[in-house]
């Protein structure tokens with residue numbers, strides 16, 4: 073399933089990184105601890121988090137993650153948006169909680 | 183033939199944290215290094231780089247690449263680590279509340295390096311700084 077498909081099915085907002093919407097989503101990882109994601113996320117994972125600063129995109133890029141999904145209505149900082157566009161990594165958002173979105177994504181692709 | 187690269191890191195500069203890691207990743211990708219090996223290099227270098235940003239004043243990263251290995255030497259000026267054994271324990275962190283709020287400071291950085299490096303040597307002089315030497319075998323698929 074591609075990032076565009078999960079955007080549509082989970083009704084996510086696309087903040088930036090449109091260039092990467094065709095990336096394949098292979099599973100997901102839910103965490104707000106950056107070292108946890110660094111060490112344990114898998115390539116192609118969609119990363120679900122409330123962290124909205126630009127280091128999140130750096131990590132997503134370094135670990136070849138397919139997208140970052142901000143939960144609880146969290147809005148990205150301006151430099152996070154810029155970095156996401158630069159790296160072509162979709163930065164998505166939802167008003168749902170981390171728990172709810174993780175459950176929905178799991179039901180979709182888990 | 184070995185190749186050398188040098189990067190400078192400023193303490194407190196979270197905006198540029200991960201720059202060296204991203205440059206080194208691009209280079210290894212271009213050289214055709216296996217993605218599982220690149221992943222281990224990236225985890226080690228990012229954690230070590232962020233530790234300079236989060237815990238030290240400034241530092242230098244020297245990368246030496248040859249046909250067999252990548253050697254990452256990180257030397258910083260900073261407070262150093264008084265008890266390395268304690269610092270290596272999962273969950274131990276002296277990161278500030280602001281740094282923790284960003285999701286850094288989980289105390290998993292040094293354990294992550296240890297788990298992903300083929301060789302990891304850390305030395306420190308309290309009050310002066312810390313040095314890391316991290317080696318990862320490239321399985322003969324670079325340079």
Ligand SMILES: Nc1ncnc2c1ncn2[C@@H]1O[C@H](COP(=O)(O)OP(=O)(O)O)[C@@H](O)[C@H]1O
Nearest residue numbers: 233237262269275276277287288289290291292
């Ligand atoms: N370069 C460094 N200079 C000074 N102290 C460091 C350095 N690297 C690590 N430390 C110390 O070791 C602890 C554990 O490091 P780490 O496992 O990376 O966890 P974290 O960075 O999340 O705190 C740090 O909280 C800090 O006290």
Ligand SMILES: [Mg+2]
Nearest residue numbers: 229233291292
């Ligand atoms: Mg650390």
